[in-house]
Amino acid sequence: MAIMCRIHGHFDADLSPHDLRAAGALQRHGGPDEARLAHGPGWALGSNRLAITDPAGGHQPYEGDGGRLKAVFNGEIYNHAELRARLEGRGHRFADHCDGAVLPALYQELGQDFAEHLDGMFAVALVDLRAEPTLVLATDDAGMKPIYYRWDGRHLRFASELPALLALGQERPALWEPGLDSYLATKTPFGEQTLVDGVRVLPPGTTAVCSRSRGLRLYRRPAPERPAVTGGEPGEQVREALTGEVRRLAIADAPVCAITSGGLDSSLVTAMMAADPAAGARRVHSFNIAYRGEWPHDERHFAREVAQRAGTAHHQVELDAARFPELLPAVAWHLGQPNADPITLSTYGLFEAVHRAGFKVALTGDAADEVFAGYGRVHAAATAPGAWLPAYVDALAAIPAEARPRLYSADYRAFVAERGSASDAITEELRQQAEHRPRLDVLTDFETQVRLPAYHLRRVDHLSMAHAVEVRLPFCQRPVRELARALPQAQRLSPDGGRGKVALYAAARGLLPRSVLDRPKQPFTLPVTAMLAPGTPLWAFTREVLSPARLRTGGLLDPAAVERLLRAQQTRPADCLALATWSLLMFELWREEFAVRRAPARPAEDRELLEVAS
Structure with a gap:
């Protein structure tokens, strides 16, 4: 059964149980139901539990082989029943029905290859004390659940969230010097490197093994074979695969809801949840966020139309712009490092409302644009003649x-x-x-394997778990991702390149209102261009944070140049100026929230800003 948690720990670091409990307290918002810690000479594992099902079981760390294997886990293992049956056939016994309970036994049978057999979203930490003490970390192949870590060549510290990891250190965090340019180039750092010097993120689909004799080694697990698209119209195949994943992910003992922005992706997930016969008499609840007052790009009427057609109990959340100065520092802290998309504020406010309404689980339409080539930049790049x-x-x-x-x-x-x-x-x-591969394949792999985990999935994970809400992502499930990747180009991009997600639109016919299917694509975000205007609380707050005195403290930005940017946005508001202003605001808020100092100058040892899977 599912247990969402926050995990943390160390290997061979000089940390006390108090240090570990203090780090765990910084992640308690993501696991408020139980906090547990196990430790021994040279190691410790901690967890904060968000109990979704089987609340009487699921106590971590899970143990195996007479207590010589110990594991903590964040996420869900969807094939745990199948694994449990197989392991019971080999003589293993389990104290409860939680999905993470299978981890020690699976590791005992398969060793470091255990994660190749997990279907789900997960971040696992396991200590093997049977011979030389060894720590094993593993992440799911989509990057839905992160592990931040610091390795200094001898000692390893790790956590689900960056603030907790920083609490396991002894110094103020130092800036990774290329970080500001990297952040502004991609809206958040891509790849393994974070904006904090010496702190990295374990890549998706990676197993890390740490021991005294061999240090830290990272292994990228082999990708599953891509299925062939055979038989049936592609839209029907996509609908069948997505329906199966929505049905599977909607099962929980805790209350489950849908996030409905009013666009194609989340609306399709909502409609499929509501149409699932397994739902029985349970009525699906849907949530949409909008902003108090009159603002451009308001999508609430599309979401309401979807909810009425699907028959959901619809919750319209309204965020008051007067709260933005209060919320933004909390958003910067929970993110751990800056993300320049204004949607971060919307996401934080939305899941605050979901939590207050009593829901612990939410299904969303995130990742459809990456998986099915929905972004305009991908259309333009894939079809550009030069x-x-x-x-x-x-x-x-x-x-x-x-x-x-x-x-x-x-x-x-x-x-x-x-x-x-x-x-x-x-x-x-x-x-x-x-030079060696089709252009659309290169773009799709970059969007799904590099940008999606860093820019999108970490943001969703951190801002939902900030309010103890587990987000489940049907479009990130392997059957959907692999099917989309196997589609011919004409089923991802229309022949004229004018619209992506061709097969996904075909899958949605008959399930969604024509108004949603025919509307122009619009990003689900904050109307920041209109909100960054004189007289609004956000504008006054931005002027204060980006004041010359505060910018000089950071030493990375030219106060006069930033002042020119602010004057330009004030006199001739534009999307590009507003996004630039917002991105600098979030960077400076992050720098102040974590008291980030500039590291001493040294040779650049990390020239790789990202990895693109071949």
């Missing part, structure tokens, strides 16, 4: 590459010029990939 990389890479940015240096302080501008910009590194990586 050079496509510069426009595509700039479309990823919070601030275009040409404009960023003008905002930097003189010394930081010189540093970036000498090192090379993050945009240049991404461009070269994608160029090399595109």
